[in-house]
Amino acid sequence: MTTVSQAVTPERISPINTIQHGLIATSRSLLRLRSNPAEIIGLTFQPLMFVALFVFVFGQALMGSWQDYRDFVLPGIIVQMVAFATIGTGMTLFTDIDKGIFDRFRSLPIARSAPLIGAVLGDLVRYVLSLVVILVVGFLIGFRPPGGVVGTLAGAGVVLIFALALCWIWVYLGLIAKTAMTLQMYAMTLMFPLTFGGSTFVSPEQMPDWMAWFASVNPVTSVTDTVRGLMLGGPVAGPFAMTLLWSAAIAVVFFPLAVRAYVRRT
Amino acid sequence: MTYAIQAEGLVKNFGTTRALDGVSLRASAGRVLGVLGPNGAGKTTAVRVLATLIAPDAGHATVNGFDVVRDAHQVRRRIGLTGQYAAVDEELSGAQNLVLIGRLLGLPGPQARARAAELLAEFDLTDAGDRRVKTYSGGMRRRLDLGASLVGRPSVLYLDEPTTGLDPRSRGQLWEMVRKLVADGVTVLLTTQYLEEADHLAHDIVVIDHGKVIATGTPDQLKDRVGGQILNVQPVMLEELDRLAGVVREVTGVEPNQGDTSVSAPVDDPAVLPAVVRRLDAAGIGVAELALRKATLDEVFLALTGHTAEPGGEPDAPAPSTPSEQPQQHVRTPS
Known part of the structure; x- marks a missing residue:
């Protein structure tokens, strides 16, 4: 019996198939985003809140001028929001597994890694979206970074590099989490110290010694300092090297862990 | 095949x-x-x-x-x-x-x-x-x-x-x-x-x-495998359900399954049917329905595993006739 569809599934999965399947799985994430305006609103609302909170509520008190604090804090908020967005990658994977969609994908004659590639590439679009929202809001309230368009784009690129490494932690946790609650708990306990205990909102020099030490080794500090350097001017090379080092380290540890957790489920 | x-x-x-x-x-x-x-x-x-x-x-x-x-x-x-x-x-x-x-x-x-x-x-x-x-x-x-x-x-x-x-x-x-x-x-x-x-x-x-x-x-082989047939008796007066169960127990020699309105028991020998009729008549129990039918798969399952298969069925309910640790019963498909 020959049927159309049996004729088209490949006898063996080639690297080209892997890319094809990964991209089709990515299109699913994008379709979800498009057909779910609530998610887009959620994705834009949080950055809006944080910009409003820090610039207009804390700004004046922290730096004596909300305009000065706006320029200081926007690169920090970009890093924090994109870092938060990586949690969503883990959540999506967890839901897919929970609902059995992963089982369906895994019972199909497609590249094993396609669902993972789809989840990560699809979420890259979400990361960009939250980044753009902050930049637009920033522009509207008068953020004109001296680094110009080039510096801003370079800064955005650095954040995305870091996000692409960081998201593998969430891919891993999303694959091994037993309940959505545990995943939520991981998110809180990991992301709050990381994104607040750095140069995100205040300079580490103003912190007590032990906290300043934590901030100085915190990867979020390196990323934030790099973005600040690129957008506002200042040293870039040092923090950028640290950012790359951290990104590589996170990826080297968590990419294989995630793949192993995924294969074991397979 | x-x-x-x-x-x-x-x-x-x-x-x-x-x-x-x-x-x-x-x-x-x-x-x-x-x-x-x-x-x-x-x-x-x-x-x-x-x-x-x-x-x-x-x-x-x-x-x-x-x-x-x-x-x-x-x-x-x-x-x-x-x-x-x-x-x-x-x-x-x-x-x-x-x-x-x-x-x-x-x-x-x-x-x-x-x-x-x-x-x-x-x-x-x-x-x-x-x-x-x-x-x-x-x-x-x-x-x-x-x-x-x-x-x-x-x-x-x-x-x-x-x-x-x-x-x-x-x-x-x-x-x-x-x-x-x-x-x-x-x-x-x-x-x-x-x-x-x-x-x-x-x-x-x-x-x-x-x-x-x-x-x-x-499905048929499994049903045949378990007791063959099921005797089902429904009394005219529901108050007589217990007495009815007693009669069925005596005649068939097994503990009957007592439902809300009827009593059922697996039987191997079709001759129990007239025996049950005679005994019920003698006892003066009015019968609304009396039938021999093939076992349902539910009864097959109960007999094979000692518990019911339906969701919510108690996994360790007392085994009625066939203990669950009984050796595997295989009904071979004729090849």
Whole structure:
């Protein structure tokens, strides 16, 4: 019996198939985003809140001028929001597994890694979206970074590099989490110290010694300092090297862990 | 007879729990194999092994001659899987779900859309095709899920408790669809807790309990195997149910099953019928209905495992006649 569809599934999965399947799985994430305006609103609302909170509520008190604090804090908020967005990658994977969609994908004659590639590439679009929202809001309230368009784009690129490494932690946790609650708990306990205990909102020099030490080794500090350097001017090379080092380290540890957790489920 | 699915001594442990304890089964090509068992018997684990989702710790299995571990990709090219929970993306429309799978299976866009439209029509979902799955009823989701497993025209289809939680009408619809697929030559492996479902759909049945196969055969063979026939007596006056049970116990020599309005007991010898009539007459118990009938699969299951198969059935309810540790009873299919 020959049927159309049996004729088209490949006898063996080639690297080209892997890319094809990964991209089709990515299109699913994008379709979800498009057909779910609530998610887009959620994705834009949080950055809006944080910009409003820090610039207009804390700004004046922290730096004596909300305009000065706006320029200081926007690169920090970009890093924090994109870092938060990586949690969503883990959540999506967890839901897919929970609902059995992963089982369906895994019972199909497609590249094993396609669902993972789809989840990560699809979420890259979400990361960009939250980044753009902050930049637009920033522009509207008068953020004109001296680094110009080039510096801003370079800064955005650095954040995305870091996000692409960081998201593998969430891919891993999303694959091994037993309940959505545990995943939520991981998110809180990991992301709050990381994104607040750095140069995100205040300079580490103003912190007590032990906290300043934590901030100085915190990867979020390196990323934030790099973005600040690129957008506002200042040293870039040092923090950028640290950012790359951290990104590589996170990826080297968590990419294989995630793949192993995924294969074991397979 | 050729077998589309063959499993030999499958073992799977999850931590200290032995989910499969040497399961062997065979599904003949173009027929429905019903895998019957209570919750936690190992049915879903068996399906997951046969669908290449997990590897067995021991034993092996083939689908259309391809090993589920070594030739997993070849197996995947031939199977469809519909799980207990509808595995479709709720955020997407029904059509988008089907097109996505078509694309993953290598169909070009227009063909994937055509196949999706075809399946939506077949499953009575055309009008809902562009709505998000979130808005679907349970029955619609299951139909879409079944449709999703058919995009690639599999020759072997796994249905893991496809009707659990469905209303009788949706269940009937799903059964109709399964029959159509089988008529088209698809081999179906169906797990279910509903004995009625197995009775309706399955050509062959494997009964699993505690990760072991405890009986195999056609539905009729299994029914014959257990006590042959069931005596069912309903008194005119419900107050006489207890006395009636006493008479049945004396005549048949087994503890009868006392329902709300009737008493039933397995019988081997048809001669008990007149004996029961005489004794009831002598005792002056009015009989509204008295019949000998074949055992239902429920009674078969009760006798084989010592507990009922229906959801919520007490797993360690007292065994009525056949202790569950009794050696495996195999009813061989004549070959």
